[in-house]
Amino acid sequence: HRQWPGLIEAYRDRLPVGDDWRVVTLLEGGTPLIAAPHLSEITDCEVYLKVEGLNPTGSFKDRGMTMAVSTAVNNGKTAVLCASTGNTSASAAAYATRAGITCAVLIPEGKIAMGKLAQAVMHGAKIIQVQGNFDDCLELARKATAEFGEIELVNSVNPSRIEGQKTAAFEIVDVLGRAPDVHALPVGNAGNITAYWKGYTEYHRDGVSSTLPRMLGVQAAGAAPLVNGAPVKEPETIATAIRIGSPASWNQAVAAKDESSGQFRAATDEKLLEAYRLIAGREGVFVEPASAAGVAGLLAARADGWVAAGSTVVCTVTGNGLKDPDTALAGMPEVEAIPVDPVAVADALGVR
C-alpha cells in the first residue's frame, strides 16, 4: 500500500490550492472511522467514531492548518498568529515549524491542558499568556493581524482553515458510501461544524452523496452560547478546549443547524465526563474531555427521541486524550506499590 499523501494531495481538486504551491504537510487527515460497538448497542443505532486525535498533532486542527499555513507561505507571509484554547496553538506551532516561519500563540492564562502547552513549547512557538479567556485572545489576535499585514491569522475565521477541515466530511462519505443520518460533534468557536457542513453539502451538490446528515452540535453547559441564543460572558467548563462564550462562526453554525434540520444541545460537565470515561473505558478510544461532547449529545438526543433507533451516527472525537492527563488522573485513588513478588501480584489482582 502507498502511504496516505495528506489531505491536500488526497482532495486537491476540491481545495483552493495552486498547482505551483509548496504544500506544508505532516500527512494529516485519512483518520480512521471506527465502529463503536458499545455505543451502538446502548443506542440501538450504528455508531462510528471519527478519530481526529490520530492527526499529527493529535487534533482535527491539523486539517485546517495544512491549508492555512500553505496558503500563508505561498502568499509570502513570514509569521502566523492564533488565539487558542490549546489545540490550534499546538497545530499552528508544528506547521509553522515545518514551513520555517514564525508562530506566536495567544492563550488564556492557566486554562489550557498540559499536553497542548508542551507541544507549543517543543515546536518553538512564541507563547503569550493573556489575562483573559479565549474570546479576549481572539479579539486581540484579530486586531494585531489587521494592523500587521505580514502576520497571518490562522484561527478558523481564516477561510482556508474551513477548506481543510471540510475534508473530514469527504472521508466519512468515502468510507460509508453515503452521509450518516446524524453527525454529532463538539462546538466551541464553531469552525468545525461550519467545515463539516460545507464538506457534506459540496459532496451532495456534486452527487457523491445522495443524502445529507442532520448536524448535532454539542456545547458544554457552562459555555453554551449557541444553545442559549446569546454570548456567554464568563464561560466555564472542565472541557477547556470549548470554553468559549462568543463563537466567531456563529452565523455559519446556525445555518448548518437550520439547513440540516439539526440541533444544538448543551451537556453538563458531569455528562461530558461520563461520556469521556465511556469512550475510553468501553470503546478503547482515549479522547480529551471536550471531544466527548458529541457522544454525550448523542446519548441525550437518543433518550429524548431526536435520534431514532436504527440511525447511522458519526461522532467526531476531536482531540487525543493524552493532551489532558490531569483530567484523566484527577480523582484517581492513591495505590500502594507492591513488593517484587508474584504472590503480591496475585493478591493485587484478587485471584488468590
Ligand code: F0G
Ligand atoms: N474539540 C476540541 C478538542 C477543540 O480543541 C476544539 C476547539 C473544538 C472541539 C471545537 O471546535 O472551535 O471549531 O467549534 N479548539 C480551538 C482551539 C478553539 O483553540 O484549539 P470549533
